[in-house]
Amino acid sequence: LAKTTQPISMDSYEGQEVNITCSHNNIATNDYITWYQQFPSQGPRFIIQGYKTKVTNEVASLFIPADRKSSTLSLPRVSLSDTAVYYCLVGAGRDSSGDKLTFGTGTRLAVRP
Amino acid sequence: NAGVMQNPRHLVRRRGQEARLRCSPMKGHSHVYWYRQLPEEGLKFMVYLQKENIIDESGMPKERFSAEFPKEGPSILRIQQVVRGDSAAYFCASSPRGPGETQYFGPGTRLLVL
Numbered sequence: 001l002a003k004t005t006q007p008i009s010m011d012s013y014e015g016q017e018v019n020i021t022c023s024h025n026n027i028a029t030n031d032y033i034t035w036y037q038q039f040p041s042q043g044p045r046f047i048i049q050g051y052k053t054k055v056t057n058e059v060a061s062l063f064i065p066a067d068r069k070s071s072t073l074s075l076p077r078v079s080l081s082d083t084a085v086y087y088c089l090v091g092a093g094r095d096s097s098g099d100k101l102t103f104g105t106g107t108r109l110a111v112r113p
Numbered sequence: 114n115a116g117v118m119q120n121p122r123h124l125v126r127r128r129g130q131e132a133r134l135r136c137s138p139m140k141g142h143s144h145v146y147w148y149r150q151l152p153e154e155g156l157k158f159m160v161y162l163q164k165e166n167i168i169d170e171s172g173m174p175k176e177r178f179s180a181e182f183p184k185e186g187p188s189i190l191r192i193q194q195v196v197r198g199d200s201a202a203y204f205c206a207s208s209p210r211g212p213g214e215t216q217y218f219g220p221g222t223r224l225l226v227l
Contacts, residue, residue: 043218
């Protein structure tokens with residue numbers, strides 16, 4: 001049973017860099033790691049996806065060590081609007097089963113002025 | 114390019130009634146996923162469908178719940194004889210290919226059972 005573990009909550013201040021780490025010890029060879037952001041009363045929104053090493057896009061970076069048993073979402077210079085719940089999801093391609101598609105409780109990030 | 118659409122956004126039902134939730138995937142997406150989210154909890158996978166086929170329904174309760182994704186029209190999640198415990202937000206997502214692809218989520222349907 002694939003499982004991810006994240007901190008329940010984090011606090012930060014505007015302009016700081018925030019790093020959220022997700023543990024996924026049972027990650028399979030063909031699993032990708034995807035992070036989503038969810039605001040209250042909205043559906044999750046894709047942030048970034050990666051398989052290994054480092055991936056960067058216009059909103060975030062994703063760091064994945066060689067053993068792939070964890071990953072870190074890095075949000076540079078957060079603003080108040082980044083206050084949300086962040087979910088780490090580990091899942092494969094065609095062979096994904098339902099348990100891998102279940103999001104954990106996520107990390108509730110609160111950004112303060 | 115419209116995103117994933119769900120309707121209704123809010124649905125109120127009395128115990129014993131039926132609830133029908135609709136999901137129109139993004140254009141070009143043939144894979145649809147349904148999730149349920151209780152307050153202060155993460156999303157729980159229910160079912161994964163591809164056009165006219167149920168691929169994985171391991172997260173669906175065995176009774177009262179069913180889902181379909183016909184050749185034409187939206188995907189429908191149907192809950193018969195609703196109970197108070199069915200009150201939750203139901204999210205639909207779609208992807209162009211399988212579950213490993215990025216999923217694009219709709220705004221959700223909030224079901225309240227009185």
